[in-house]
Amino acid sequence: MPMLEVHNIHTYYDNIHALKGVSLSVEQGEIVTLIGGNGAGKTTTLRSISGLRKTSRGSIRLNGEELGAYKPHEIVSKSVSMVPEGRGVFARLSVAENLDMGAYIRRDRKGVEADLERVFEIFPRLKERRKQVAGTLSGGEQQMLAIGRALMAHPTLLLLDEPSMGLAPILVESIFETIQQINQEGTTILLVEQNALMALSVANRGYVLQTGEIVLSDTAANLKQNEMVQKAYLGME
């Protein structure tokens, strides 16, 4: 049984039919990437999974359990956490307070402390800037904070929405290395990206989303070789 199984979901924004029957699955331990252009419906897919946007049809199952009836905060407590598009750090809270917010649902203080140590190990920069207000961090640091904050919930499934967005190439590379590291330490990852090249080089498998529909799905290696993907997303002729 896959960890996450999305089956034929439809999601609307008023009369905009944003997802037209999206299906995908993520196995335990995998990095799966969902690539697609602007407005394809990537963010909407993640929002549907995390309960922030109600689907009108289809099913989303986590370890076999249907998530449809749950509220976003209930889904978080099922160990699914999200790094939102555009980072969404709380600009007026300090780095430490932001990380605290990530652990909002948790009561096990020991575990939270251990996870904080882990986050600081992954991102030493955040430790240095613990007391700084998040709004004054650079873009790269904010992305680290957003990921760190999501890790503070101790997720088994991490949803990442365009972590490379707006970052300088060097930073993109290091963020993707971190993503791999987090995965190797046992967290399953669903990675949404426009930067298809980077996403396909860290992922095991991938899906291609176009105007609300999955048009391709394959192993990452195969997708990299796929003519259509090369043309549309890898900028090759």
Next chain:
Amino acid sequence: MKAYLKNAATAGIIFGIITTFLFLINFIGTAADLIGDITKSRPGSSILGLSAVMFNQLIFLGLIGIWAGARGSRKDSRLEDTWKHVLIGGALAGAVHGLIAGSLAFLVGSLNTAGVKINEYLSQILPEVIRIFLLNKTPLQGALFYLVFMTLMGMLGGLFGRGVLRSTWRKNIGARRKELWNSLTHHEKVLKIRANPLTRYVVYGLLLLFVFLMPLQIGQYWNYTVGTIGIYVLLGLGLNIVVGMAGLLDLGYVAFFAIGAYSVALLTAPTPHNLQWSFWLVLPIGIILASLTGILLGIPVLRMRGDYLAIVTLGFGEIIRILSKSVLLTPFSGGPKGVFNVGAPTLFGKPFNSDVNFVWLITLGCLLVIFVTNRLQNSRVGRAWEAMREDETVAQAMGINTLTHKLMAFAIGAAFAGLGGILFASRNQFTGPEDHSLMVSINVLSLVIVGGMGSIPGVIAGAFVLKGLPEILRQLENYRVLFFGVLLVVMMVIRPEGLIPGSRQKLELQHTDKSQAPPDTADASEGSSPS
């Protein structure tokens, strides 16, 4: 639609609603009279072919129009604040504002011409008021006039906003003031004294002593004023939780004040029910009733956001007042005349009813509420409110149940207001519908904004400025309102974040002041816009 146009249209709609409301409660007429008093214009005289009262009314409406334009032309953070945007934004905000005001003029004018007696439904709106609002013209002419007038005022407002409110000289004044303040408060010796824990206890001790002794000295009139300030501190702290911490704009806040006041009135007074319960018993009942009402109102309303929430709560506040006033409910609520001989607390058998006693009691209430607020601010719940106010969706994604947290803010804010209402009615030995008008909500909201949102000392300062200062200025007679207005404007210009802003607000304003680019990025601007 471009963001700045949307912003302008929204401002136009909001100000249109504000103007409509001000008309419906005939605040426009009151304001025109005040302007007449201040400028000493003779009632019979005419200016530019308009009677003095019409002219004064237009001055007032013009100011609102300018304000609408200034808000409507507010710079979109991604756009340059160019003159073109300022003029178009101001004009659009003004036109929408004028369209709404004009439609209002047309509607009431036509109804009036058709012989409908509006004042039977809205007691303030006499035919005379309508005639003045229409400037003696036909409904259609009046409507067109307001469309043109508000558009012009909106453009003027746009220019005013760009040239004054957002100008560089204003920023400079702000920076200079901050420097001076910092050089005083961060002086070495001052810091040393501030760091000493003893200082704190001494200061608190002196304050308490002062609060205890002061009522004995200042006489009945000032005790009444100080008591009122205290009650507004309670209300301000409550609304501060709802608006300042949880970010919910509640314009019907007075409803909870009314519920507190009526609980104590109906349960302790000899009429209309002759229950005559003890004050101390009614105190928790009133507070609980107020917060339950907060939850009941909250359940349907809190799914709404921003403007809608504001309008629905505003309506709720008015409904409570209208119900309390209704003739039908008089046997239950005391009706338009209100409830007299509201009970006072007793302490060890002694009635607790002098002005001095009430100042003490109210102060005690304030201290309690300050303590609770302070604890909340630093609690888990406080942190969740903070997160929700910054970004509700992300807060949800962190696992915060936003609905229950909003309800909690509503309930706690309502409880504080309920306490304020109980103390108010008990002190005055009376409460009636007019104690609970929209003006109370507006006053409380103003004091929170003036004082600084999210800050406890700010709310206290705001209550003093808004409720205390007018009394002190009473010596200035007619000029008092003018002076007070000027003072408020000056204050908003030099301290836009409020007198004593909450620490978070301060941080926010400081780092926009510095506006230095973060080290590694061209990304902050493009990265953070949601697609």
